[in-house]
Amino acid sequence: MTENNVKFNDVRYCYGEVCAIHNADFEIKRGSLTIFVGPNGGGKSTLIKLLSGFLKPDKGSVDVENNGAIGYVAQGFGFDDSFPITVKEIVLTGTLDKKILPFKKYSKEQHKKAEEAIEKVGLKGFEKRGVSQLSGGQLKRVVIARALASDAEILVLDEPDSNLDIEAVKDLYQLLKDLKDSKTIIVASHNIDFILDISDTAVYINKTARFFENPQELKEKLKEGMII
């Protein structure tokens, strides 16, 4: 995997007798922004979970570079916003080693990485804010900063625009566009108007996966109702 750092090899996953996804066979290029689109229940979240390692395929395999470590941004936040933690503390957790090392303190380099990531997502000055003092859009930026601070090459975002107003969605996608040179970014979203214009490749997911080298081609097909 030199040019591509994510490979789905004829993947199938079923919940009991109901198959959520089958014949998913495509590759994602390093340093690209790829969008997963498709109807509700089509298998987008299942594919994201397979990619993140939360699910194991019934058939086929998912190959992810760097031993499968990814920067994952969940659909909801996956955490309680009353947790006593500051922006800096959250982003620092992104720099933690996979291997549990006793008495591990954050090094100066890890602090620097976290500060750079915070600045990159436009939250400089928010370092000491508690998680409960942030808006939905700011929280999304914090979890993206955490993923940026990690050594993960791949950033996976499941419905990052859910519960955000239009301005926050535009800002978020602009941020992803700015970041795509440094990471491989994969986004599952319904918001095709915004994201298809900035993405490099797209995958249409409805029980099976269809890869589009040109996202505009998918946009046209969706507009014409040629694929549902």
Next chain:
Amino acid sequence: MINAIFNYTFMQNALIAAVLASIVTGIIGTIAIEKKLISMSGGIAHASFGGIGLGYWLGFEPIWGGLLFAVGASALISNISQNKKIKADTLTGILWSFGMALGILFIALTPGYMPDMTSYLFGDILSISKSSIVFMAVFTAIILLLFVMLYNYWIIYLFDEDYAKARKINVGIIRALVYLMIPVGIIVLIRIVGIILTIALMSIPTSIAKLFFKSFGKVVVSSVFISMFFCISGLLISYYVNIPSGVCIILFSTVVYLVLSFARSAMQKRLHNRKMHHMNNCENELAHRK
């Protein structure tokens, strides 16, 4: 009181026990609250009564029996919570009552006079012996060491377990430690406030700390000091008014918690109203200028 501390060994033991229990409360309480395991902790505390009864019946130190049952109950709930067919909450409820029933059965089977169980049920900080202090100190040291050793991993696990899993961090080890440290911590606290009142001492100091601090480390450290304040105040009240210490600690801390949370929400409401009033004034002024 100062004289009593210098003159009486039981007062010195009580103070040391209060400090040790507070360290446990700060750590275990924060973990249980953030992982939403307070009800489970209540179940484990009550299940331990079965082991205490077994100790009386078979003639060994009851607290060791309590520890055995608490760890066993915790392991059972931990395994069941990963099996979707049975809800951990349901099992917690069952173990809660089953442990109490077993304890009563074992005590009834114990030959001779029925022992007084009040100190196990409601705690008695003033009757703590030297050997109990050693017992508490050893387990408090283990809990403190594990917490400090893996501090940054506790944060990632407690805050966002899914993210830790996606990063391929071995959360299984940390999860296993949670289900080991909580029962051990509960057994340490039982000598202070008893089985029935343990969960209040685990929850109140952390809940108060969360009203004022936004950082994990500050919440844990301040929980330790808040718990110390409650335990020593409860001890003082108990010494002077001759009411069981566990009861004094919990009643006092609950009142303080209620007053502080009410005062804080009233203050926030006032600040919000002032801000709204200021914004309205600004808007009116702008409209007037136009």
